[in-house]
Amino acid sequence: MTHKIIIDTDPGIDDAMAIHFALAEPSIELVGLTSIYGNVTTSQATRNALRLVEMGCQRVPVAEGAYAPLAIEAKPPAHFVHGPEGFGEIPAETPRGIPDKRAAARFLAETCAASPGEIVICAVGPLTNLAVALRDHPEITRTVKEVVIMGGSVRAPGNVSRTAEANIWNDPHAADAVLSADWPVRMIGLDVTQPVRCSRADFAELAEAAPVIGGFLNRAADFYFHFHVQQRGFDGCYMHDPTAVIAITNPELFTFEDAPVRVPVEGEDIGRTVADPSRGTRPVGLGMGVDAQAVRERFLGVIREADACRARQSG
Numbered sequence: 001m002t003h004k005i006i007i008d009t010d011p012g013i014d015d016a017m018a019i020h021f022a023l024a025e026p027s028i029e030l031v032g033l034t035s036i037y038g039n040v041t042t043s044q045a046t047r048n049a050l051r052l053v054e055m056g057c058q059r060v061p062v063a064e065g066a067y068a069p070l071a072i073e074a075k076p077p078a079h080f081v082h083g084p085e086g087f088g089e090i091p092a093e094t095p096r097g098i099p100d101k102r103a104a105a106r107f108l109a110e111t112c113a114a115s116p117g118e119i120v121i122c123a124v125g126p127l128t129n130l131a132v133a134l135r136d137h138p139e140i141t142r143t144v145k146e147v148v149i150m151g152g153s154v155r156a157p158g159n160v161s162r163t164a165e166a167n168i169w170n171d172p173h174a175a176d177a178v179l180s181a182d183w184p185v186r187m188i189g190l191d192v193t194q195p196v197r198c199s200r201a202d203f204a205e206l207a208e209a210a211p212v213i214g215g216f217l218n219r220a221a222d223f224y225f226h227f228h229v230q231q232r233g234f235d236g237c238y239m240h241d242p243t244a245v246i247a248i249t250n251p252e253l254f255t256f257e258d259a260p261v262r263v264p265v266e267g268e269d270i271g272r273t274v275a276d277p278s279r280g281t282r283p284v285g286l287g288m289g290v291d292a293q294a295v296r297e298r299f300l301g302v303i304r305e306a307d308a309c310r311a312r313q314s315g
Contacts, residue, residue: 003248004029004118004145006111008065008104009241010038010125011048013082013224018124018241019049020213021299023056024306027249030058031119032111034104036065038125038170039078040086043067045125048086050095055216056306057313062097065104066128069171071265078166081227088223090216104129109137116143120248123178124150124241126167131174134181141183150244151175152261152273153190154286161271165190168263169271176263179273179284186285187261188244189273192254195292196239198300200225206303213306242299247287250298255289 005028009015022030033053035045046064053060068074085092100107108129112119121144123130130147133140151167152175158164168175179185203221206214224237232238247254259275261284275286 001027002029003027003120004031004115005120005122005245005248006032006034006108007245008034008036008121008123008125008129009049010036010040010045011052011086012039012241013086013088013220014237014239014241015039015124016052016087016220017217017239017299018245019052020056020217020306021242021302022245023053023058024213024309025249025302030060032107033060033062034065034107034129035062036104036125036129037067037074037077038167039082041077044086046099047092047095050097050099051093054095054097055213057310061100061107063100063102063104063107066132069126069128070131070173072171072173075170081224083223087220090220105132105136108133109140112140112143117145119144120146120148122148122244122248124167124244126170127151127174127178128171131171131177134177141181144183146184146186147178148186148188148244148248149178150188150193150241152187154273154275154288156190156194158272159190163269164271165273168273172263172265172271175271175273176265179261179263180279180281182282186247186256186287187273188247188287192287192290193240193243194238195290196243196295197234197236198239198296199236202300206300209304210307212310214303217303239296239299243290243295246295246298253291253294254287256285257288258283258285260284
């Protein structure tokens with residue numbers, strides 16, 4: 001089975017992991033990337049997305065997205081987690097290519113309309129682009145196959161506040177619109193992404209197996225490991241964004257509970273994802289259980305072959 005995917009992304013170290021997984025995974029046809037602020041600014045995200053697809057020697061369109069949330073002031077980029085340019089201490093590089101002429105929301109809508117019922121939008125950053133697409137192109141709810149979100153949490157504590165996860169917190173108004181819209185949504189939140197962890201040794205092994213792609217991810221991840229040691233107390237990293245992509249290719253590794261979701265947009269619980277059966281909106285598939293070891297092994301196995309995939313594409 002081929003999975004046609006657009007990744008809405010703010011690359012970002014774990015975004016780079018997810019994108020390289022998608023580029024190398026044989027069952028995925030990566031039909032586009034759309035950029036968003038969050039880990040970096042939107043312009044940095046666009047540049048980084050272009051660099052990642054060029055690194056993989058693949059032609060994947062990149063459409064630039066929103067520069068700020070729908071209704072609140074933008075938060076500073078998470079450079080303390082992902083480095084000043086998004087990939088740890090790796091300096092910025094200018095891509096050869098240029099972005100698609102369409103804004104992200106239009107790109108999402110038109111690409112889904114061109115292949116109705118076939119494309120999964122995998123959003124691994126703040127949800128502003130998806131909310132704008134809903135507002136400006138409401139027909140997207142009928143043409144998209146599914147929306148898979150890396151964000152939120154149900155039972156796990158938040159990672160930017162007591163209750164909020166970063167992607168939802170960055171634009172709670174957008175998240176509330178996306179999670180309550182009449183389209184199929186699965187939420188891959190902290191309940192299932194935090195159990196999936198990789199170590200320094202894992203990434204060192206990837207650098208040996210795939211010196212170009214694995215080597216790049218190993219160098220970038222060193223900054224990420226340092227953050228997790230300082231802030232989370234373990235010498236490794238959570239595999240947030242790759243887990244969301246693997247939920248598309250390998251849903252059997254996850255368990256879900258269905259419930260409508262609301263997102264508070266003010267107060268101390270701003271950005272929290274609340275399972276609320278009384279809301280009456282379409283239920284969201286909430287990721288609540290994961291075979292963490294199998295997801296980890298799936299990621300590592302695909303990235304070990306990333307250089308071979310790259311060579312086939314460049315040949």
